[in-house]
Amino acid sequence: AQSVTQPDIHITVSEGASLELRCNYSYGATPYLFWYVQSPGQGLQLLLKYFSGDTLVQGIKGFEAEFKRSQSSFNLRKPSVHWSDAAEYFCAVGAGGYQKVTFGTGTKLQVIP
Amino acid sequence: DVKVTQSSRYLVKRTGEKVFLECVQDMDHENMFWYRQDPGLGLRLIYFSYDVKMKEKGDIPEGYSVSREKKERFSLILESASTNQTSMYLCASKQGRQTGELFFGEGSRLTVL
Numbered sequence: 001a002q003s004v005t006q007p008d009i010h011i012t013v014s015e016g017a018s019l020e021l022r023c024n025y026s027y028g029a030t031p032y033l034f035w036y037v038q039s040p041g042q043g044l045q046l047l048l049k050y051f052s053g054d055t056l057v058q059g060i061k062g063f064e065a066e067f068k069r070s071q072s073s074f075n076l077r078k079p080s081v082h083w084s085d086a087a088e089y090f091c092a093v094g095a096g097g098y099q100k101v102t103f104g105t106g107t108k109l110q111v112i113p
Numbered sequence: 114d115v116k117v118t119q120s121s122r123y124l125v126k127r128t129g130e131k132v133f134l135e136c137v138q139d140m141d142h143e144n145m146f147w148y149r150q151d152p153g154l155g156l157r158l159i160y161f162s163y164d165v166k167m168k169e170k171g172d173i174p175e176g177y178s179v180s181r182e183k184k185e186r187f188s189l190i191l192e193s194a195s196t197n198q199t200s201m202y203l204c205a206s207k208q209g210r211q212t213g214e215l216f217f218g219e220g221s222r223l224t225v226l
Contacts, residue, residue: 043217
């Protein structure tokens with residue numbers, strides 16, 4: 001069975017600083033990988049996904065993520081954080097077909113002025 | 114604009130009460146899901162359905178049941194609510210057989226006293 005680890009529970013960054021959120025997965029074959037964002041009081045919204053092809057994927061709101069098979073990682077990055085990026089971010093892995101998607105425990109991002 | 118609507122944003126119930134959480138999607142998606150979200154635990158899958166009248170257990174089905182009588186509607190039922198079922202409940206839907214984007218509702222926060 002697949003699993004996801006998000007090692008950082010909370011991260012605080014200054015507005016305008018760069019951001020990297022870590023995600024490590026465990027799965028034997030090529031995974032389907034996702035990053036979702038949850039703003040306070042809201043449901044989750046897809047930021048980006050990786051299924052195959054180019055290992056650097058671009059998403060909405062200026063986010064990108066890089067799939068590194070050798071490190072079993074799918075880290076999320078943004079070059080310059082805005083106050084509106086304060087939210088909780090979830091990494092998720094799926095195995096394809098009807099197999100379920102497994103979510104990480106989330107990283108809560110705080111942005112300070 | 115696609116939408117997953119959860120009928121109740123906030124509910125307060127007493128131990129032993131029967132609780133219904135309703136979810137409706139307007140995207141004609143075959144698949145619907147119920148997740149439970151708790152701090153530090155991320156999202157955990159309770160039940161999912163890939164067709165009308167079909168249901169499959171997720172990771173934590175104990176104490177819950179579901180109903181899918183129509184394609185657009187997926188209900189989560191707590192037969193006898195307990196305090197350890199106090200949580201945020203998220204409904205999601207997805208198109209097609211392959212792993213893909215989940216569309217989430219805004220969540221239902223249930224408190225069981």
